[in-house]
Amino acid sequence: xxxxxxxxxxxxxxxxxxxxxxxxxxxxxxxxxxxxxxxxxxxxxxxxxxxxxxxxxxxxxxxxxxxxxxxxxxxxxxxxxxxxxxxxxxxxxxxxxxxxxxxxxxxxxxxxxxxxxxxxxxxxxxxxxxxxxxxxxxxxxxxxxxxxxxxxxxxxxxxxxxxxxxxxxxxxxxxxxxxxxxxxxxxxxxxxxxxxxxxxxxxxxxxxxxxxxxxxxxxxxxxxxxxxxxxxxxxxxxxxxxxxxxxxxxxxxxxxxxxxxxxxxxx
Amino acid sequence: xxxxxxxxxxxxxxxxxxxxxxxxxxxxxxxxxxxxxxxxxxxxxxxxxxxxxxxxxxxxxxxxxxxxxxxxxxxxxxxxxxxxxxxxxxxxxxxxxxxxxxxxxxxxxxxxxxxxxxxxxxxxxxxxxxxxxxxxxxxxxxxxxxxxxxxxxxxxxxxxxxxxxxxxxxxxxxxxxxxxxxxxxxxxxxxxxxxxxxxxxxxxxxxxxxxxxxxxxxxxxxxxxxxxxxxxxxxxxxxxxxxxxxxxxxxxxxxxxxxxxxxxx
Numbered sequence: 001x002x003x004x005x006x007x008x009x010x011x012x013x014x015x016x017x018x019x020x021x022x023x024x025x026x027x028x029x030x031x032x033x034x035x036x037x038x039x040x041x042x043x044x045x046x047x048x049x050x051x052x053x054x055x056x057x058x059x060x061x062x063x064x065x066x067x068x069x070x071x072x073x074x075x076x077x078x079x080x081x082x083x084x085x086x087x088x089x090x091x092x093x094x095x096x097x098x099x100x101x102x103x104x105x106x107x108x109x110x111x112x113x114x115x116x117x118x119x120x121x122x123x124x125x126x127x128x129x130x131x132x133x134x135x136x137x138x139x140x141x142x143x144x145x146x147x148x149x150x151x152x153x154x155x156x157x158x159x160x161x162x163x164x165x166x167x168x169x170x171x172x173x174x175x176x177x178x179x180x181x182x183x184x185x186x187x188x189x190x191x192x193x194x195x196x197x198x199x200x201x202x203x204x205x206x207x208x209x210x211x212x213x214x215x216x217x218x219x220x221x222x223x224x225x226x227x228x229x230x231x232x233x234x235x236x237x238x239x240x241x242x243x244x245x246x247x248x249x250x251x252x253x254x255x256x257x258x259x260x261x262x263x264x265x266x267x
Numbered sequence: 268x269x270x271x272x273x274x275x276x277x278x279x280x281x282x283x284x285x286x287x288x289x290x291x292x293x294x295x296x297x298x299x300x301x302x303x304x305x306x307x308x309x310x311x312x313x314x315x316x317x318x319x320x321x322x323x324x325x326x327x328x329x330x331x332x333x334x335x336x337x338x339x340x341x342x343x344x345x346x347x348x349x350x351x352x353x354x355x356x357x358x359x360x361x362x363x364x365x366x367x368x369x370x371x372x373x374x375x376x377x378x379x380x381x382x383x384x385x386x387x388x389x390x391x392x393x394x395x396x397x398x399x400x401x402x403x404x405x406x407x408x409x410x411x412x413x414x415x416x417x418x419x420x421x422x423x424x425x426x427x428x429x430x431x432x433x434x435x436x437x438x439x440x441x442x443x444x445x446x447x448x449x450x451x452x453x454x455x456x457x458x459x460x461x462x463x464x465x466x467x468x469x470x471x472x473x474x475x476x477x478x479x480x481x482x483x484x485x486x487x488x489x490x491x492x493x494x495x496x497x498x499x500x501x502x503x504x505x506x507x508x509x510x511x512x513x514x515x516x517x518x519x520x521x522x523x524x525x526x527x528x529x530x531x532x
Contacts, residue, residue: 054437079438086434090452090529099448103439131529151438 001068003030003053003155003187008062010048022048024212025062030155032068033185037198039244040208041252046191049213050159053189054078066154074104079148083160085140087132093143094119094128100151114150121180122146138169145177155187163194174201175229182226195248199241200227207244210251210258217247317499322506325499339507341483342473345401349408350469356409357416357465358458364417365424365454366446378417386411387475394480404476411472412465419464423457424450456530459523466515470508485511 010023022045030036040046051057053064055078079100087096097115106114119125122142132140141161148156161177162170178201181188192198198205199221207216221240223231231237299319305311306318313321329335363370364378386407393403427450435449477486485504492501 056433056437077439080434082430082434084430086430088431088435088449088452090455090527099435100438103441103444133529147438 001066001071001154001187002032003189004065004067005029005049005053006062006065008049008052008059008064010045010052010057011060021212023052024209024214026208026213026215028206028215028218030187030189032187035181035188035190035201035203037202037205038189038191038208039195039198039205039248040193040213041210041248041255042193043255043258044208044210044251045213046193046208047159049208050080050157050189050191053155054080054157056080077104077151077153078155078157079151079153081141081144081148081156081158081161083164085132085137085144085164087140087143087147089132091131092128093124093130093132093135096132096143097124097146097150100147104151115146118146118150121149121183123176136169137165138173141165141173142176145180149180149184149186153186155189158188158190160191160193162197163192171229177201178227195241195244196232199223199237199244200232205244207247209248210255216251219244314496314498317502321499322502326503326506329500329503335503335507338483338485338488338504341481342477342485342511345404345408345477345484346469346473348401348405349473350412350465352405353409353412353469354416354462354465357413357461358420360413361417361420361458362424362446362450362454365421366442366450378414382414382418386472387479390476390479399480404473404481407476408469408472411468415464415468416458416461419457419461420454423454426457427453455527456523459519459527462519463516466519467512470512470515474508 005026005028008023008026009021012020012022014020026049028036038046038049048057052059088099091099094112094115097119098111101111101114115128119128122145124139124142124146127135127139132143135143141164144161158177162173165173174197180186181201190198190201202221205219205221207219208214209216219240223234223236223240302316303319306313306316306321317325326335360374364374365371389410390403390407393406397403397406431449431453432445435445440448473484474486474489477484478490481487485507489501489504489508492498492504
């Protein structure tokens with residue numbers, strides 16, 4: 001099933017009643033079983049767009065829809081992996097993973113079975129009974145990923161999932177996410193501001209401009225799969241990353257200055 | 268050339284706060300001992316301040332004759348009903364007002380206007396409405412417990428992490444599911460703080476109500492003993508109240524630790 005983002009725009013109203021255009025007009029589609037990265041400088045509205053796709057934020061214009069052969073007996077759902085993990089501290093690892101399944105009305109037995117499956121897939125076997133505060137950051141985000149995979153969403157949304165982790169853990173987690181994707185071919189929309197991350201993992205990289213966010217270019221990544229860390233030295237990898245950096249460098253610089261001005265004016 | 272060596276010392280030593288466990292026990296024992304001494308030497312007449320040993324003996328006597336239990340049971344019964352009703356209503360109202368904007372708009376000003384009324388001042392009115400029996404005393408305790416519970420629960424609900432709320436909604440949680448699975452657990456620490464506050468207030472109002480209109484209960488026991496100049500019996504009542512306060516605080520703490528297992532530490 002593909003996800004279509006059709007002419008989606010978002011305007012916020014700030015406290016003084018002025019309009020702030022976060023998203024200009026965004027058009028793209030994520031094909032079934034595709035790994036798409038959404039890349040842009042800070043403040044380009046990529047998290048806003050993800051919120052709209054997840055149904056957590058109303059769009060000011062345009063719409064998001066799923067298209068394709070319906071899966072029998074259930075509506076297509078999205079599932080989000082949050083940057084700050086957003087695990088329920090009062091639930092054990094297993095209960096966190098079962099949360100989405102409870103809301104789908106899935107019976108206890110099947111819930112336990114599905115949770116078991118995805119806990120094993122994400123390397124959380126043996127941690128089912130722990131509470132989130134007993135886990136390291138990397139393990140917590142595994143719970144976040146397992147919780148999202150468990151609902152078997154039409155599209156899995158990841159909002160800078162590894163940016164709260166240290167560099168070594170991030171590299172390992174990226175490898176593991178890719179391995180999971182190779183096995184499941186789960187449709188993924190992955191938001192990041194890290195070019196290497198986007199090029200390393202995605203089939204296509206959608207480059208967004210600075211506020212108001214608009215699609216600058218959609219860059220296909222022609223690296224063979226399965227991807228290996230060693231490919232980061234590959235000329236194709238380096239050229240693609242350079243090209244994307246060329247696209248957003250001036251934008252990022254402008255965003256930097258912009259942020260400073262905002263900070264000066266701040267309360 | 269002379270070489271100087273300056274060793275770095277820990278400059279935070281004076282900030283340390285040791286537990287002094289033995290001192291805690293000794294302080295309490297010391298107080299009782301001093302009290303006993305003051306009364307034994309006849310410094311203070313036992314009519315005004317009976318000795319701790321005398322109070323203990325009188326207490327044991329009252330336990331043996333069953334008198335103490337009669338009063339204690341009546342008080343506990345009123346406490347249980349009043350505390351239970353007030354706490355439940357407080358949590359219910361707190362969650363409703365915290366979650367639903369309309370309920371907030373309706374109830375918040377009403378609570379703001381009624382909260383400052385000293386609840387004991389309502390006892391005569393409650394007696395008019397509910398009669399001189401148990402209901403009016405239970406009602407005054409319930410009212411006293413209701414306000415801190417409602418206000419604390421409300422604060423707890425408002426403090427629920429918006430990120431967790433978003434996460435729950437993104438996984439399909441509706442209104443009731445969200446309240447049950449995210450809002451209530453988020454508010455639990457504040458609810459327990461309210462329960463501890465409410466327990467103290469309940470005891471205070473109970474004794475006051477029993478001293479105004481009752482024929483049994485710890486409050487009645489204290490008032491009656493005072494009127495008859497039976498200071499030892501009076502002190503037994505006061506010690507029982509102190510024990511009740513300590514016991515309820517301890518029990519609520521134990522309950523909190525059992526319910527909130529996910530806490531750090």
